Amino acid sequence: MKGICVLGATGSIGVSTLDVVARHSHLYKAVALTANHNIDLLFEQCMLHHPEYVVVVDENKAKSFEQKIQNTPISDIKVLTGSESLEYVSTLDSVDSVMAAIVGAAGLLPSLAAAKAGKTILLANKEALVMSGDIFMDAVAKSGAQLLPIDSEHNAIFQCMPAGYKSGMQAKEARRILLTASGGPFRQMPVDQLVNVTPAQAVAHPNWDMGKKISVDSATMMNKGLEMIEACILFAMKPDQIQVVIHPQSIIHSMVDYVDGTVLAQMGNPDMRVPIAYSMAWPERFESGVAPLNIFDVRQMDFEEPNLERFPCLRLAYKAINLGGIIPTVLNAANEIAVDAFLNEQIRFTDIPLVIERSMDKFVASPASSLELILEADKNARLVAKQLIIELAA
Ligand code: NAD
Ligand code: MG
Numbered sequence: 001m002k003g004i005c006v007l008g009a010t011g012s013i014g015v016s017t018l019d020v021v022a023r024h025s026h027l028y029k030a031v032a033l034t035a036n037h038n039i040d041l042l043f044e045q046c047m048l049h050h051p052e053y054v055v056v057v058d059e060n061k062a063k064s065f066e067q068k069i070q071n072t073p074i075s076d077i078k079v080l081t082g083s084e085s086l087e088y089v090s091t092l093d094s095v096d097s098v099m100a101a102i103v104g105a106a107g108l109l110p111s112l113a114a115a116k117a118g119k120t121i122l123l124a125n126k127e128a129l130v131m132s133g134d135i136f137m138d139a140v141a142k143s144g145a146q147l148l149p150i151d152s153e154h155n156a157i158f159q160c161m162p163a164g165y166k167s168g169m170q171a172k173e174a175r176r177i178l179l180t181a182s183g184g185p186f187r188q189m190p191v192d193q194l195v196n197v198t199p200a201q202a203v204a205h206p207n208w209d210m211g212k213k214i215s216v217d218s219a220t221m222m223n224k225g226l227e228m229i230e231a232c233i234l235f236a237m238k239p240d241q242i243q244v245v246i247h248p249q250s251i252i253h254s255m256v257d258y259v260d261g262t263v264l265a266q267m268g269n270p271d272m273r274v275p276i277a278y279s280m281a282w283p284e285r286f287e288s289g290v291a292p293l294n295i296f297d298v299r300q301m302d303f304e305e306p307n308l309e310r311f312p313c314l315r316l317a318y319k320a321i322n323l324g325g326i327i328p329t330v331l332n333a334a335n336e337i338a339v340d341a342f343l344n345e346q347i348r349f350t351d352i353p354l355v356i357e358r359s360m361d362k363f364v365a366s367p368a369s370s371l372e373l374i375l376e377a378d379k380n381a382r383l384v385a386k387q388l389i390i391e392l393a394a
Helices: 012-023 039-049 059-069 084-090 105-116 126-143 152-160 191-196 199-203 212-220 222-234 273-281 312-323 327-343 351-361 371-393
Strands: 002-007 028-035 053-056 078-081 097-100 120-123 146-149 174-181 242-246 252-258 263-267
Touching (some): 002 012, 002 084, 002 105, 012 028, 012 039, 012 273, 028 039, 028 084, 039 053, 039 059, 053 059, 084 105, 097 105, 105 120, 105 126, 120 126, 126 327, 146 152, 146 222, 152 174, 152 252, 152 263, 152 273, 174 222, 199 212, 199 327, 212 222, 222 312, 222 327, 312 327, 351 371
Parallel strands (some): 002 028, 028 053, 053 078, 120 146, 174 242
Antiparallel strands (some): 174 252, 252 263
16 A cells, blocks of 8 residues: 655646545555645545645635534544645655645645655656756655656656656667647637737637646647756756657657657547556556547547747747756746736736746856755746736836
8 A cells, every 4th residue: 555645636636646546545545635725625635535634835724624624534634734844744654655736836845855755756746847957856866766757748758768767867769759739729829819818718728627827838838848848857858859749639648759760659538647547556557547549539640840939938948948057947937927927917928928038038047056046046036027027017
């Protein structure tokens, strides 16, 4: 029996993870669940999984949750609050695997704590890796932690790697990664109309049902930019070895191109329970609850090169990784602030890349050689991006 801690249990990935846990309750036990503030869903999840611990980051919501469980069958759950508690539960002795599914930079410290503690990390929180690249991979290598990618593309690439492959290794015979992207909801919208895109339009993804932030990232293709950086870190590849391919049907989840001309692809219905179940069962496999792919329904698969004029965020991600140092951290922080401002209708859709590029221009690529330097760059980039947003709105 393995103990799992689900960071971000109430999010889209968290919910899918608990669905897979429930299908394999003889193999997995949810030891700790964490949420930011959605205590109603957390309560339902606790009634089903009865974890030992929950963390509700918001202090008032944590108090409400404590009251909510009184005189219920789950009144013995230990309720913690504050972001430090996230690190505590991700390093508990009874936890073998940590699903890192908090969105954004908020997931960095608990994911890194799990890495240092030698846990099996199921990594959905790409922002944490983009921010902390080398430091994160060093922590994994030093502690002997196992790092399994949950992002569907990186999970696909991992599955296409040679036998015995572990995250961070260089697979010499693999010469290129073909990183697939759906192209999001605005793949075909005339470029001059992007300026009028509303938050509701941006979060309505054609193929995947996801949290708001990643949905906007998919619409701008910053998601693919972050994933390109994530792939460089996870698979020890150079940016020019990663080709983004728009594949609107989202059936192929990515491919690895080998020196002998072989191209391996991983396919399946677009449902995150596939990579989640793969990583939970690894190195074996078990059932995920996802319907088998009906290849005859697919009929056709299309592939296009991305248009960087339509998707400037993708260009900015290549610029960030090529500059290196703290710049990917700056890119990520400015993006988080810009997406938030767009969702709150403070800036337009097309202002997102503007805020990011102008923020990046204000920093030099100093080394990201310690956690302190990374956290400082993150903080400063947020301040710069907020200021740029105020100026844009004026
Ligand atoms: P979501 O918005 O649905 O859920 C986010 C979770 O994080 C929630 O449980 C929320 O309570 C928690 N959270 C948010 N802010 C927090 C904070 N400050 N402190 C602590 N907890 C906080 O997001 P999601 O779509 O599930 O995505 C989660 C992560 O997985 C993201 O990094 C995303 O890029 C990645 N991912 C998601 C998908 C997907 O299909 N949804 C696919 C690939 C990768
Ligand atoms: Mg993805």
